[in-house]
Amino acid sequence: MDTDVNDDNESQDRWNALFQHTLKVDASLEDTKIFSFSENGVDVEITQQQLDKCLGYLVSTHDLYLQFRDAPLNFSQKQFLLATAGYVARYEQHFNKLNSKRIFGMLMSMMDVKNVSTHHKLKSRYVDLLRSFFEHDSGLRWLIEMNGWTDIHELVIECQNGEEEGNMYNLLSKILQKASKVAPKICLHIIRQVTQNLMTVALKNVPQTKQEPVVPLPISESNRLLPYSTCVVEILERLLAGPTVDILSYFVKLQIREACDTLSMLTNNTEFSLKLDRIVIILSFYEMTDLFDGIKVVNHDPIALSGFLQIVEREMNKEHINTILELFYYAQKYWKCVCRKMPKYFVKEKPIDIEDELMSFQVEPIVVIAEKLFGVPMTAEEELRNCFLADLLNLYSVNCLQLGYEIRKHLSKLPLQTEITALDCLIKSKHLYSRKNLAIVFQVLIYCLRDFTRYVKKYPTQGKFDQDQQFADTLLRAIVIYLENFDLSWRESIGSIELTCLVYQFLYYSTQWPPQVVRKALEILNTTISKHMSPNMALLVDTTQNSSLSELGSLLFTKCFSTDSEVRNSSLTVVCTICHKANKGFTSFKKIIEEALLPDLILTMALRDLDCNVRATALKCLQEIIEMKETGQCLLKNGLVDKIIGVFSNENNSVVIREAIILVGKMYRNNNVAQNDISHIYTALLKLAIEENTEIQQYAVEFWEHVIRNQLEKQGMIDDEFPPVIFSKECRKIVKLDDKEIRKRLFKALDNMSGAGCFNVFQKILKQEPSTKKVFRSVVNIVTKLLKLLQQYEVTPEFILFNQTYPNLWSIQSIMSPSNQTEGDDKMKEIIEDSVMEMINESEYCAMNKIHSPYTETNSENGEPQERVPLNQHNRVSTVDFMDFLYKKLPNLNQDSLEICSNNNNSNIYKDVNLYNNT
Template sequence: MDWEDTVTVEHVDTEWHQYFQNALKTDHKLDYNQNNHCWCKCSENGIDFEMTDNERQHYISFLVKIPKLFDKLKHWPITEQKLLVLAVARIISSNEKTFIQINTNSTYNALVKMAEITKTTTSTPVKVRYIDMICSFVEHEAGLKWTLENECWTGIWDLVMQCHEENCDEVNQNLYNIISKFLQKTSKCSPKICEHVTKQIMQPVISSANKNYPKTKKEPIEMINIKDCKNLEQTLKCSIGILERLLANISETGSEALKYFSHLLHSCEILSILSNNIESSMQLNCVMTILCFYGITELFDGITVVNHDPLVLSGFLKIVEREMRKENLKSVLELFYYAQKYWDCISTRVPKHFQNGKPIDIKYVLTAFQVEPIMLLGEKLLQNPYSDEETEKLFRDISLKAMTNRMSEECVKLGYKLRSEYAKAPMGSELTAFKCIIKSKPLYSRECLALVFQILIYGFKDFVKYVNGDAKLAEIEHNQLIGEGMLQAILVFLEDFDLSWRESLGSLELPGLNYEFYTCTNKWNPNVVLLFLKILDITISKNLSANMVLLVDYNSDHVDGLDNMGSMLLGKCASHKVEVREAAMTVVCTICEKVNEGFKSFERILLHHVTLDIILTIATSDFINSIRAIALTCLQKMIVMNQFEAYFLSSPFINKIIEHIAKEKDPNALKVSLKLIRQIYENNYNKITDNLVQIYSLMSKVAIEGENMDVQEEAVKFWEFVTRQNLERQGMIDDDFPNVTFSKEQKKIIRLDEKEIRKRLFQAMDSMSKTGCFNVYRQILVNPDTPANVLATTITIITNFSKLLKRYDVTREFITLNQNYPNLWSIASNIESPASNCAVNDESLGELIEETMMQMTGELSFTEMFPLPSNLNEAGEFLMLKDPENPIVQVSPVDFIEFIYRKLPSLRT
């Protein structure tokens, strides 16, 4: 393309952009602009939102003008704009009236041409969006008729395969969703379309099976060419994605579409017999399992009880036995996972089968098959694993008997065949078993969860016994992998653990086993150490032992296990592996929680090993933000421990935290640091007088100048406590003043009438002014850049405070009077004391003085009695007066009341 052609295309693109801009610039749902040619709100299939009738008409007008603009420009819009057009067409075309209105001027024919799906340069997203639009047409009769007349549907499967990308799961999942919905719809409204597309899907597999069928008649059987298997992988992967969705929707319309895939079962069986490729065999077996399970729902439609095991009747066991003959034990374990997944879709449609009067739960049977390699682990690793543990053997035999009693005769036979094969096979299937039960966990019933967890503990116990006698065994790479897989599986089951000890006794043994496992060698790989620490954390936090002695007082070779755990945590807190260091600090944090909950044995770890100095060093110097935050959280939890009080209240400690806050950049760590300061202040205000000025100055700076809104809000919470604290020191309880209170200074009961409360409110405000509290609130309220949540929190605080002042008539004039005549209200007029012999009692004297003062002030003008503040600028705004020797900026109570009475109403609006 020469320079002139380039200019022309750019000009055309500019005109298209102007059209889109003018048509959609006010549409906040699409959010079209020069930097965003697509949309802001979209689902997995494009745009997805509710629209009004006006919006619908707007989009119709937008679409119908596109062909006219093309006739003028002779050039289609760019890819991003095509995506937007196709997405809009998809969402509004599902409505039949809208479809008819758009189609009156052949708009859809133009959109089909615009997609340019036959061009090699057309991008995959455009093709996917085009398929989505065409599939939306079959939602109603008018769209279906148009689709049939224009034969747009005939090439859909070819487009799907073009768009199906091996390494792009997101695109593939989108395609599966679209085409499965298309098949569901057409199976009802146009079976011929559904049948045609399903034949296209099945054709490569059926053709390959027919070509290779004679090979199944030979002795020995001639296996299929690996290249042929590879050629089918994309087709099989796509077929599985579609079939899975149809099976999941079998209760709706999926069953109708699945009927058309029945011919695929025999072809997959032929290819599975001939395939030695593990990946292809698994894909073929998945297709067969789906179709087998669907078949029994059709076979027993309407039947509620059967005399034979549905799993056997489905033909699934034959698929397993075929893979066993190929010695593909790992594939067999994968098959049990997929069987769990697919059975979950049809379980409500399969009749019940009873064994010895008890209903057979197929998912329980499949789970039992899954855990067999783990049950055999001890027998494979140890020659006589139960020689000194007859009780243990008894428990395991009971578990095995309980499983076999729940199986049909055919399943029991298969179980023993599997057991024999696993026993002969080299180590390796266990790792696959761990992975498969992790994937299957969301599918398990509560009973199955308890079974798997118990078997995992048995396997873990056997493995620990195996490696515990010889550290070199634990250092073998394969054993490291088994330990890692075991811990990963146990951790996954622990994460939302709520099984009782009665359901799974293994929970009682796990804490001790976990610690014994770790001490087998000091050369576990970092992944194993990380998993050990996570399990250690969760067993402590969830109290999985009957009592914590199983963990904290666990003894090994007469060495105190608690001290060993303390030194171990100390070492891991200094690990060069970030994940390990973070996990170790998390365990320390959990230990702090448990100490506060009453498990005092853990205090020894904090006193003798992971000390406050170490935690403080990590909190202020670790280069990982999250680790600093966890360490600071540990310090928060330790504040309430009496034995550490002197450390936390020392000036060196507080100074280090203040210095750390000044240089901390991470918002989360900074927020935790501020909370730590607030906790120290709340619990020990009277014991940190040497650091109060530093704390007030720091919290003022952060609250006013903080760059992160969460950090600012944490600082505002500190000042909220300062406000509450000053009011409570004056006698306020639960946001109100009681009728009487006890005065520690006068050692008498004081009656809190309105005059006394006003005095106390003034004293509280005077103290708040000196701490810088009023300045913080004022600066936040006047700053136009204050974050919304910080502003809202501050307004709430000030609103509640102003209501309190108004309730007791604390005005600017009242405070000025107190400032000018500080001794006026010092008469203890409301001290409850025995009756006096004086002619005028204290109360009468107070009233007399108040009346006299009113007479005096009545002779003066308002401005003479209550002069305006001296720190006003020409605009009437307050200037902050700052003492060079005191870093705290103060706003006087008079100034602050004047400010909030003037400013607060406008802020509320």
Template sequence: LMEILLPWLVYSINHWEDINDEIKAFALRIIGKVVYEREGFSMLNKENILLTVHSNMKKNLGTQKNCIILGYLDVIDNLLRHQQGTNWIIANEIWKEMIQFSLNNQSIYVRRRSQNIFSNFLIIMRDNTLLIHLVISVLLDLNVDQFHIINAFDIQNPSVLKNKNKCTLNLQQREIKLNSYKVMGEILLMMLNSGVNFDLNKIFGKYKIQDLAWTEIHNDEDLDIILAASKYLCRWNISAMILTQSSIFKESDFSFLIMKHLNLLIIRHLFPKVILETCVEYSSLWHKFGMKFVTTENRGENYTKVENLIFVIQAMPMFISIRSHYMNKNEITELFVDKLFKVACPALIRLCYFYRDQCLVPHLSIEKFTCQVINSFIRVSSFCEKEQAVMIFQGFMHLLKDFVQRDTPTGTQNWRMCPENFIRTYPELLAAILNGLSCYLTKFRFSWRDSLETVCMMSFIQSLITNPDVPFLVCAEALKLAKLVLLHFMPPNLALLVDTLQGSSMRDLGNQLFKTLGSVHWEVRDSSLEVLQVIGCLAIDKFPAFQSLLLEHNLPDIIVSIVESDCEPYVRATALNCLSELVKVQVIWDTYLQKDQVLITFLSLLYFETEGIVRDKAAIVIKDIYKHRNLPENNLEWVYDALYHVAQNDLHWEVKISALDFWDTIREKSFLSVGMVDGKFPDVIFSKEKKKIVQITPTEMCLRVNSAIKQMSLSGCLHTLWETLHDDCDIQVQRKSALIIKKIVDVISTFDILNDLQDTNNKLNEDIVNGKSGQNLDKMDEIENKVSTQQNNKGQSHDDVIDEIVAENDLRLLSGLVQITEPVKRWPKIKRIIISPREFLIKIKTLNLNHYLKEPAESSNYAWEMESLLDDILLYSKGNKDEEMDKKGRRTKKD
């Protein structure tokens, strides 16, 4: 390969100004792959390619395209993999270019990549003190002497606070200062992640960067720079304890550093942004590295757990908002407040009171502040501990109570909003609360054992979805939250498994969902259908009381009408999802869904629906109907035709997959109908023919398996699987088909029924030749699909004809007033091809099914990687060489 690439690289580097940017970036990526190994580095260095690249990059370093810079950074990153490349970087001072990219480049991708590589370079060179000091002095050239450095322990000195040596910097200088802190913070984070002990004083002690960060927080007015300095200080505080020679790190010492840091931020009124971001940073660092600290056993009055300390400060504005809006006290509120005081030490409580006084200023909107607090809690939800998550959830619930308050003392479900304009004034806060509750419920699955607030959650949500002041998007969020509440069995009736809706706010849920299904906003309709989908799932056997809720308000009928007429495809798809659950409920199937017209609606969607997502869900509904219900023979023929057609001809591979799921269900049900369970037969089985329990013999097993495969053949299942296996356009479809075929082949191999298939096939052919084919075998020619309403061939009387003419004239008169629906479309004629089981097996045995069963993700990802492209170049070059050799051979023969 290098015989091909090396001349091309030499040519490209020597004609750098003449080639376009894409070729430059490609050449740099190839160089990066080559220099990854020492031999490749030596080869390119010998050809002077690396120095030429460095020279070309330095000419227009500030104006290079980002794709070229990223390719150049790949080269630098791979050079750091071995000592020779690292020495070359030091000798040519490539690290200066890394600093320039980290500080000055406008692209965030270039800055992040260069900062990461630069941090890795410093870690590699950690023992070279002189070089480290030189690098950091260049990095901090604009920062060191521009402020009077304040020691971290002088923050309470009034004279220091008054004597702020402010300095005006231009925009570029501030951007460089901001990026300098980000680079230094990235260095510390890389050191922490590496797990290697460092002498931070040896590396950073000369410049006292931590004191510089304290000074920045004191003096600067630019919140972005203050935030960068604060984040650096977070990483410094934990690094100074972990990256030392000491093996004991006390949690109480780190807690003291955090409190001192947050105290300074509160004094400077750096909220909400800086304080919240600092708390999030501390939470992330403690989650990653907190296990290295020794937990203090003696948790006295002056000690608070780190996670509780961060939580209380982060949530303080939320507590202020709760207190300012509560109209009365209750026992649950008192329990919540007591819990907060138990997790906080006196020093933290004093800091919280001071923080409260700072927040209660006229110009600060505590509600907007609370929105930012909720969003910060959502960010830390992925690594939040259960103890803090419960308190966060309880805080959200008490905030939600501000929007909903019981109006009557009698305990009836009569609700009003308090104050009356609270929702109109702060809709963003309500949306943030609902979003936060959804986030924490999804992750932690709270129950009444964790928090008593869960029992009233459904009532709160029901009051919101019926309130006209709630914006439609917030109403949709409330409905999504209701879905989670039902899934987690939070309402009292579900939690106690009381099979009734009486005495609960959920007795009104059916009427409320009936109204939201008629909303003009598709988001509300879609969320309502998601709630009904959960209700349908629970109504099957977990909470049968929901069946009456669905029936009383004719909700299944409304869902079917939404499938037929809603203008939004996503809503129709969700409605079909809902019906997939409802078909499993016997009473709903008998009352609403067993009608032929409902099945015709689903099949018509497969034929005529333009949206792939709707066709996909329609195929799933039909699969569930076939799996859980028994359809008449004529209806089954409609279903077979439709799914036969869709599995092979649909334009969306997802729809084909769902259609193949249907055929897999046919395979499963066919084997189940002959008594096979999990791929094997029981010792005894009930025989329908003999009407008694009989013992299964090997011969009987083979006959039953043969019968099941014959059923699959007659329905068109085997031919569908064979055709979809050769669908080269959709790899996922091929893989799905191969999985189903493998299950069938495994059963045939287990019971060794190949000879029986031969006999059955011969008898089948003989019957066809003699004209003795059965009722099902005539489908081998052609099956025409017709709607049942169009199959009525009875003659019409003269009166009926006259009535139709009059009705047609009436419709013409009303044509300007009423929009007449389009006539029912005819289904296409489907010719279902039937292949015998033996023919199918012979075809399959010529193929390697394992080839189709390989995970396609690996090959598809590899197709876009550099290695794949280089392989293509090598293959193309080899083909050209073979061509040239053939031409030379022909010329020699002619001569």
């Protein structure tokens, strides 16, 4: 026993050593970055040197395998082996070398792919390895001599209903495409394998004479054949959409279409029948491309000629209406692949578009749903609907029109599941429609929502039934998808004008809807208000009187008390959008918010809701509400600033803290903060910028970026530059901003920045470069532009220190070379005398009043006090110290600043802020 254990350990150690030392990868392959596996197999990016290493690695693997045949490899290692072999085998010379060492036989034995219990991913890698053999003659000979291709089909069948199913279909279709060019016989043999079971059963059960009765297929037989029909149809779909579509001729020659048509006639299994019908449609559409090759115009309906209408009629006789709706979708999908090769179809000089015909079939159950729900009363609205229906009918050919009425007879008798299937098919078909048909489908969805809303209004309790909820969920999902993906306006679909009103009524008339339905309805409300402002909405700029939207605020107020957190979050999202629209000029929306008492509720939710996402969204709403002057002022008077600052210390979620920072930044930017609150904000944001995680730091740093901008604007900077003149409130006169005056104002701005704590933040972060690279780069961006501004006006650390000592010597540099030397001497004498007198006065003042602390508050230009960070919490970094630090660190910052300036500032909070850009 001990000997066996030791052997296993030695074997495991030897295999691990092979992985670690040959390609220098982790033995468990959890951390290797050499290979990336694509959806269709291996997508490897390696050098020729690494390729040679892979070849040597596989040879070494074979030698080790001969010594330890019971290879103790884990799943990742086996997958790595197959991926490496698959990549190397694409090159014929390497394939021959591996084959001479019998590597491929070793891999087959080691992987045991024929074992049912073998992982599907390993089988997928093995099939991909076989696919690489089709790249050259040597590989083809190996496949033929060893019958290696005979396992492909069975492996694909075994991998059905697993995560590798789609990948196996892709591989098999690629093998057929490649084989059809280089080895047609192998291609034909594989197709025969794929279709053999279906062909055998069809020939066995087809009636030999017209008098012989048709015997339906047993359910067990249909279930047994289902995997084979799935394999065939999935491969045909890929081949039809691929570049080598002519490979479908092999299927046509084997008469697989006729066999599937027979089986479809014999089976009552809806899933099996759908797969068989899809096979028939694909091959019929392909045959039509050959039939009409070179023909530009026809007078016969291609859909009727293809046999598609007969398939629909057969399924209708079986009462498989849901299958018919699925077939309309697949026919639309397959027609999109062949339509460029098909001729134009005219009836009495009127063009008929096949896409239009199929789309009309698809929307039919939705547009006439009112007949099922409660009958269609002849109102003015219904007369418009009838006009719309008439337009749809004009899209049909005669044959399709007759079939459409036959289907309509069945619709009113069937449950809502039929309409649910129709909606699912419309969702899947969205990328297949032209712009015109997208608008038609969207209009149909609006009609359906109107009918269903009237139904809910008439029967309020119906919303609690599962099928009603499922239908409502699917309908709203379809509307959301079409709204978000295609940007349809009310000009293209007039029904969208009433969409907001319909959704409101849908939510108002029933309280039985489950949370997922309510969320989708609110999502539609949000999208229509934010992106699709209709004429009806535009009329509400001044008033919501006599409009259902006048009650929208109350509805949202109610939904904010939902027990489902996502419903509360969706409601707040709508509120946020309404507030944004109100700030953009739709003043009536402001009344909706105020009359429903939503601002106070939103503040409470921002502070106390149990869900962090709801709190974050509530803070986003507050960011919009404070833009409303009266409403925002009411909140500010009730201590909004202190409550939001409290979030920083009480909140653990970074997203909530981020939104709170943005809110504080907006209040600060709009000058909504009282002077006695500014120091509290500075203290809180100073701590966040230095101590919090990287994400929060990033937003806090951007707040401090705005503080810099604010201080510069207070000194007269407008649109990132100083104007030639400015009106001074303090002096009550126009002041010329020459270089001397600008330097004076820059010194004052820098002192205020220092007092606020800007330089504490920036210096602390710049000293911690390795730990917070993203934040570090943002700070480099800020200080680089600040330095650029200071250098423009020749403000250096020496000037700052000198002029702090001699405040009146602002322009000493500018008068060193005057045009009149005597005049310059007089000015210099006057300046020196004034400076000396000021120094004397300051010394007397300091003796009487001790020392004026730079940390205490100073007077701003307009006479209002300006708060600074308290001394007992943070040691102030002075302007001189910070500038001296920057100039010493400047050589290390230059490279970063160049990269950042070339890539533009990536700030995502204050998008309208582009500091100090004077170039």
